[in-house]
Amino acid sequence: MISEATMEEKRSAWRVLGLALSNRKTGFMLLFGFASGLPFALFLGTLYAWLTEAKVELETMGVFSLIGLAYAFQFLWSPLIDKVDIAGFRRLGRRKQWIVPAQLLIGIILLLLSFSHPSNENIGWFSLLAGIGALASATQDIAINAWRIDVADEEATIDILSTIYQMGYRLAALVGGAFGLIIAARIGWPSTYMVMGAILVAIGIVGLWAPDNDARKGSREGVLDDELLDLRKAGELEPAIRWRALAIVALLWAGAIGGVLTFMFMSLTYAPANRPNPIDFTVNWGPWIIVATVVVPALVAGWLAAQKHGGKHLLAEDAPPSTGAAYVFDHLYRALLLPLIEFVGRLGWSLVLIISLVLTYRICDAIWGTFAYPFYLGELGYTNDEVAFASKFFGVGAIILGLAIGGYMLTVLGRMLTLTIGALLAALTNLLYADLAIGGARMLALSDAIGFTWAIEQLPGGSAKLAKLTLTIGFENLAIGVAGAAFIAWLSSIVSKQYSAVQYALLSSLTLLIGTLGRGALGEMIENQGYYDVFVLTTQIGFIAVFLCLVEWARVARRDRRSGSASLAVQ
Template sequence: MGDAQAEKKKKPGWRTVLRSLRNRKSGFMALFGFAQGLPPALFLGTLYAWLSEAEVDLETMGVFSLVGLAYAFQFLWSPLLDKVDIPGLSKLGKRKQWIAPMQLIVGIALLVMSFLDPKNALGWFSLLAAVGAFASATQDIAINAWRIDVADEEATLDILSTITQMGFRLAALVGGAFGLIIAERIGWPQTYLIMGAIMLGIGIASLFAPDATVSDDTAATAAANADEVAELYNAGEVTEKVRTRALIAVGVLWGWAIITVVVFMVRSMTATPDTRPDVTLFTTTYGPLIVLATVVLPAFIAAWVARQKREGRNVIHAAPGVGAGHTVKFTDHLYRALVLPLVEFVGRLGWSLVLILAIVLTYRICDSIWGVFAYPFYLGELGYTGDEVAFASKFFGVFAIIFGLALGGWIITVFGRMFTLTLGAALAAATNLLYADLAVGGPAMQAASDAIGFSALIGWMAPFGGEGLPRLTFTIFWENLAIGIAGAAYIAWLSSIVAKKYAAVQYALLASLTLLVGTLGRGALGEMIEVKGYHYVFIFTALIGIVAVVLCVLEWIRETRAGAKSGVVQPDPQIAAE
């Protein structure tokens, strides 16, 4: 009887979720998720409304889209966050030393922008937006690593990942729709003043967040870092010659990528409207090359190093240690920061990394590509008004995503991460068929909405809407619910496959791939819409979604087999890598 009651208590469900939510780490995770979502909304979305009101020309507005590159290419400086301490701030914690200062910088940037006239001080305005976006992207790297570091049996990685997304979506609503509403009443400077104060408040609160275990003694921390470097000289590790070759190759590739992005940004910020390079053209042309240089080719180099080590070729056989003839070099630290995370990733996952990258490239491709064409579809193709679209997507849709995230977190707790990941992929693919119906008039959506009383509810909530608003809202509701479930599972899965020791670099690489693939596919999808129409495109994206479902099933099988071999039902690779 006692065993049965104990088993009942252990059974996952809403009690498990609620217990996790009461954890102090979950509260800070919600705060951090909000801090991740607010700056992009203010620097990449709402800001354009302010610039339009200030009568800034469209060509000049194009400069501000450059700040989005900070989010797309954030992995380029992610190695710094794993291995570099900020002087005087390292005692805050491994991650907090980056999180809190970056949040304060974002807050200060927003505050200063609130005192400027964008038309008369455009140079300062663009500089502050760029600095704020860079600080925002940097805090994202640190927060993603923090989530992986602090997860435990109560505040699980799955729950923390769900909370992250909920905070992010809520911030997008506050910085987007609510920001527009506030600005309409009190003005843009006052709105950005409020948003800056919020970020400053979060930055101060972050100082009290828990962090990964960090020594309070700076000397002890330095000694620990030296010990990690010394491990490179242990028996069985590759020789210094192999490390040097790998470092030079990866360093040249990453160096080219960083220089390319920096040169483009400098040229764009200093050019006239007539000579300014095209951001979209740069992303579609150089984006794949940068991914090739920073991810694909370094992965092959890391595989070569891992193979040398596994086969015992070019490895150290006798290990006298650093103190017996070896001196810690700058290149040793650079190798640990840049190459070792890739070697660990490839060495641990092997050919399974190909499957993982395939999921990363396909799982969120439908909604990441589709986002740009949503408004042209709603406003141009279907003829809805701005108020109707704002109600359906910005208000009803955002709350549908938050509900989906909560539901996804519960499903993960009860049925597991891989079940939810696969379910999310299937639902995301299916919702494209709902849009395909909407593209031909939405007869099925209207009938379903009428049948369950949804149309009557929307008629009461939005009396300003036309007869087609219920079917639009109904479609967006189900799509956003699916996005919420899929988002909760995807972030949890992505967090689970990286090693804690190299979380910043490995997660940033995977997350950036997810972001870049959507950007690179938009040109082709736009052309397809022009030629084939929206109905055809939604059928096509549904088929892409089926590919993601198949890949998720294969990954589920792989993880199950890996768990069976190790005697664990569902192993967490990040723990296995410790």
């Protein structure tokens, strides 16, 4: 028999889930998730189909790969979202002042694109519009991720908000991707982008009524000056020490931003034969940009935190308010270094574990994703229609179902257990692809046994061959949904609400690093050894993430025990 305590725990979990889903914050989170995913699909996916139909040259299309840089290096301007108010919009709220204008700007750009006709002659104007739209989209993503962390509470928990965000994002990918292609074939590309632009403008207007934890209705200068005065209280680091550290970090950030801008300028102005390759830039310079803007600043922040903890280079008494150049330096210090100092000071050496987990958790699908279509179409011989059905329609549905399961598991099982299970499932699904690589006999047998083959064969163009691919993608995407829900919730839980935009943007950018760097080596391995060995290897790599999850689970448990003991001592 099930004990009464167990039944009460289950009822409590369902009650928590019900309260979270009925909260207005959850509704806006779904809307914002959709608004975040739609531009990404339209600028980095569907737009290429429009350019292809307009007979734009492939070399000219290469300019559009620059758009992806806005998403890859969005952390470079994340300090602005945390510390800068937009004149005329700051009364909307700390995050909404960025979210709403960005959504309106993206919508307007989509509308402008709908009145443009891409061609080899006017591709410069078209590229400029798309580039500005991608920049606004990446900025919106930073602000929305920070909003999710800021507004989370005991009712609309960070776990549920993170899951709902991803559901909205995945729905938008379906609407902007597969659905966009379908309606474009019927009403044309200009009308399709006009509809999508109107949707973004409408979301921006509705977003005016979203809640925000920090309305900042007082004086902008008053709010910021109070924060700057805290830096000059007795017991804080001496300004000279802070400014030396700031000089190092500011030079590194300026160099990184300058490198990205130089690359973009060369790509837009040089002749096609002399343009730098975006993939080479990301692979060769991306790691150094991360080192310059994350690794070295984190070491500097750690040194500053150690100095303060050790009582060195501290103000003996309150210093006068900063003015002139000192005022500017204090602003920059607060924007660039304080988020890292808080992070390092709060987590200490545990930050090494956290970064290791961030780098490895999504490594399986991050590395493998680039080679999915060559595997389906080239190695296995599926058609475009079969792959579209299995990966876009059935696959997206499986991800959304996985997110729903992941959200429920977070509520019932807890964050760390769900995180660990998600890592294990994501690793094991690589073995399903390994089976496909050697013929897929086991997947076909499973499909036959559960009646899935029969169901697929009833569809137009359905076959046993399509059934085993669809089932494999379905299982993988279910695992991705569970793992994604847990990972985003965990990532959101370890950042500070005070510096959520910068800290989350930095961590999320690291999730792309290993995948980007590993693709070249993986491609060479595929050429030399074939897909089967690659899938076995990615499974083994996935087990590293499972091990790190267990270590992180133990760390969180120790922290919670210490917090509980401290609370009892105070009582």
